[in-house]
Amino acid sequence: MSATLKTRAPLEVASVPVPVKLAAAWASFMFLYVYVDVFNFYKPHVVAGILDGMIWRFEVSPPLLTGMLASVMIPAVMIVLSVTLPPRANRIVNVVVASLYVPYSVFNIAGSSAEWLPFYVVSIGVELALLGFIVRRAWTSVPRREAGALGAER
Secondary structure, eight states, X not given: OOOXXXXXXXXXXXXXXXXXXXXXXXXXXXXXXXXXXXXXXXXXXXXXXXXXXXXXXXXXXXXXXXHHHHHHHHHXXXXXXXXXXXXHHHHHHHHHHHHHHHHHHHGGGTTOOGGGHHXXXXXXXXXXXXXXXXXXXHHHHSOSSOOXXXXXXX
């Protein structure tokens, strides 16, 4: 007697629902977005400026920090919204929010010197690629009508 066991390939490709792909892209964007800001602290005079009450050219204030918090909260909330919104709202919200973050991401290079160009080209380039992925996936893949289950339409 011999038993036949079916084994899976080590990295079998599974079908991933589009809302999960969108959430993963927003999570990736969020990590990159935050780390670019953290790595920015290593640039000369940045921390000293913050300790003196200045961030870039703005005085540190409750409205400034609230605005900065909002700019980080939006991509964080998009992770949840991507898997919970109904399809039509999901499509619209992902396309609109990702599109609005394109100029916002590009703004990071403002006021930077040429020596920091590689840092910004890489970071902004990857941010834009992720935002482009989000817009394309949401526009072309999110069903235009309700599906029965999360993964019913891919």
